[in-house]
Amino acid sequence: MKDVAARAGVGLKTVSRVVNGEPGVTPETERRVQEAIDALGFRRNDSARVLRKGRTASIGLVLEDLADPFYGPLSRAVEEVARAHGALLINGSSAEDPDREQELALALCARRVDGLVVIPAGDDHRYLEPEIKAGVATVFVDRPAGRIDADVVLSDNFGGARDGVAHLIAHGHRRIGFIGDMPRIHTAAERLRGYRAAMEDAGIPVEDSWMSLGVTDPQRVRRAAEEMLTGPDPVTAIFAGNNRVTVTVVRVLAEQSRRVAFVGFDDIELADLLQPGVTVVAQDAAALGRTAAERLFRQLDGDLITPERIELPTRLITRGSGELPPTD
Amino acid sequence: MKDVAARAGVGLKTVSRVVNGEPGVTPETERRVQEAIDALGFRRNDSARVLRKGRTASIGLVLEDLADPFYGPLSRAVEEVARAHGALLINGSSAEDPDREQELALALCARRVDGLVVIPAGDDHRYLEPEIKAGVATVFVDRPAGRIDADVVLSDNFGGARDGVAHLIAHGHRRIGFIGDMPRIHTAAERLRGYRAAMEDAGIPVEDSWMSLGVTDPQRVRRAAEEMLTGPDPVTAIFAGNNRVTVTVVRVLAEQSRRVAFVGFDDIELADLLQPGVTVVAQDAAALGRTAAERLFRQLDGDLITPERIELPTRLITRGSGELPPTD
Numbered sequence: 001m002k003d004v005a006a007r008a009g010v011g012l013k014t015v016s017r018v019v020n021g022e023p024g025v026t027p028e029t030e031r032r033v034q035e036a037i038d039a040l041g042f043r044r045n046d047s048a049r050v051l052r053k054g055r056t057a058s059i060g061l062v063l064e065d066l067a068d069p070f071y072g073p074l075s076r077a078v079e080e081v082a083r084a085h086g087a088l089l090i091n092g093s094s095a096e097d098p099d100r101e102q103e104l105a106l107a108l109c110a111r112r113v114d115g116l117v118v119i120p121a122g123d124d125h126r127y128l129e130p131e132i133k134a135g136v137a138t139v140f141v142d143r144p145a146g147r148i149d150a151d152v153v154l155s156d157n158f159g160g161a162r163d164g165v166a167h168l169i170a171h172g173h174r175r176i177g178f179i180g181d182m183p184r185i186h187t188a189a190e191r192l193r194g195y196r197a198a199m200e201d202a203g204i205p206v207e208d209s210w211m212s213l214g215v216t217d218p219q220r221v222r223r224a225a226e227e228m229l230t231g232p233d234p235v236t237a238i239f240a241g242n243n244r245v246t247v248t249v250v251r252v253l254a255e256q257s258r259r260v261a262f263v264g265f266d267d268i269e270l271a272d273l274l275q276p277g278v279t280v281v282a283q284d285a286a287a288l289g290r291t292a293a294e295r296l297f298r299q300l301d302g303d304l305i306t307p308e309r310i311e312l313p314t315r316l317i318t319r320g321s322g323e324l325p326p327t328d
Numbered sequence: 329m330k331d332v333a334a335r336a337g338v339g340l341k342t343v344s345r346v347v348n349g350e351p352g353v354t355p356e357t358e359r360r361v362q363e364a365i366d367a368l369g370f371r372r373n374d375s376a377r378v379l380r381k382g383r384t385a386s387i388g389l390v391l392e393d394l395a396d397p398f399y400g401p402l403s404r405a406v407e408e409v410a411r412a413h414g415a416l417l418i419n420g421s422s423a424e425d426p427d428r429e430q431e432l433a434l435a436l437c438a439r440r441v442d443g444l445v446v447i448p449a450g451d452d453h454r455y456l457e458p459e460i461k462a463g464v465a466t467v468f469v470d471r472p473a474g475r476i477d478a479d480v481v482l483s484d485n486f487g488g489a490r491d492g493v494a495h496l497i498a499h500g501h502r503r504i505g506f507i508g509d510m511p512r513i514h515t516a517a518e519r520l521r522g523y524r525a526a527m528e529d530a531g532i533p534v535e536d537s538w539m540s541l542g543v544t545d546p547q548r549v550r551r552a553a554e555e556m557l558t559g560p561d562p563v564t565a566i567f568a569g570n571n572r573v574t575v576t577v578v579r580v581l582a583e584q585s586r587r588v589a590f591v592g593f594d595d596i597e598l599a600d601l602l603q604p605g606v607t608v609v610a611q612d613a614a615a616l617g618r619t620a621a622e623r624l625f626r627q628l629d630g631d632l633i634t635p636e637r638i639e640l641p642t643r644l645i646t647r648g649s650g651e652l653p654p655t656d
Contacts, residue, residue: 058435066407066419067400069597075394079421088435091394091419093407107386107416111439247597254601269397269575270598273582 060108077289098122160314161194180241277319405617426450488642489522508569605647
């Protein structure tokens, strides 16, 4: 829009009037704006989108995993904001596959959504540049965009993990295990970094055998936990990198004869009713979704905002498991 | 298409050529075909859909609630079947609002999905008839379609609830409460019917104060449970109509000084780790999604199948809470 305005020698408001078919523009000005749009090389479909009158009143959400309970409240919050703006929300899931993410995001654009909220699986989002230029509002949430400048809403994954691990250290633990998701996933890498920082702050050298990153299916996580608990230098506490890891580790710990302290990233349902209650670093999944969606509608409302990285705080909720002393 | 051909006095192949923009049709013939299409009252979008070449390789899923964990495995199963057929899945949620369901289903059709899997919020689906006639494959899941003849995949809600309540009766309970979702929801009504049948089979007259149906938010459910537990004729056991009710009732029961038996419809995560473990009537949510999606692709593959109602069995999983004896 800015480039069009500069080339046509008019203000942004005038460009907006022309593309929205509003009155108050002379035919000559309209022609200049149209020429500028043409000269700047928008593809036909794209210009059709830019030039369309009004909106389709729908936005798209590209999820990572339809079955992960973390994304439930996030999706619902996006949907509530969409509804408050009279828009329909359409979702799809990438299942942690970058190609699938791209296919889905572009399929939603081809179906003329006004904007996209993306939980990215991949780390290169240049494929979205033509869509963004064509006027599709875009906000990334939970994980950052790769290789493009875009609005991003994240939790403080690094700080949250550091606080959770520091909490275990404050309760006397030194041999603390970390079990997380695949290291190529931004949140997993950031949380591992938080674990390392807390250990380093306390002057505790980390053994390689205390860290395990990989897929979060129960078998892999169970094996990782059991190895940390039975190795030559067994841990007295475990920090879990996300909710999928937590549900398996909590199960493994319930089978142990000795008590092992535990803190998990992400809150889980019924965590307070387990014995002991599960101490967690909670993200506000609904706030992530709401913030991202509100940002999207600000873009759509024509607020010319520069892309920002918004980081939401996490919260340590103590319920018992993270306050157990070391037993060794 | 046939009607269009008859009215325009041309063959089907000619109609197909016109709608697909293929060569070999005179302008006069094209005009006649277009007039026939207009006269037969296709909306522009519909005729575009009828006339399209091949498929868009995408299907839609109309969910009820994005944040309900029951729908997670169901959605993922639909997605996996779609992927196995090379199709993209697009979702949206009705949030239990029939108008919203209709708006969303039609919006997905307007975006040219090949088929729809619908978890209905409403009980009148005649609005889908033009879409179905236009070739959109349709399967309902979890709840039946209303006022149209369509494929439906359900759990045995009646039988599952009856078995769960009979299990409590077999453990000596006679004063058993039922807390369920809004009675206008098919699954809630069927499960209440199962509760009544089990009580009647055992010759136990049911007090009105033992039954509570309504929204499943924690406050309403908590109040209902507390009233049943403290009234003049307090219950010694509670049957919960779904997973949202279960998580609240389990919390209320954990606060009681006396032990109250419990069985819930739907399994919940970590149910086995609570004290006592939570006995449930489990549905196979993934099988519901998979069965519905496979049925949808059979329709798309041109199998001329007559609409069927497929009912999947439920499974009682005993873990402790449902085997507690009455204390009164």
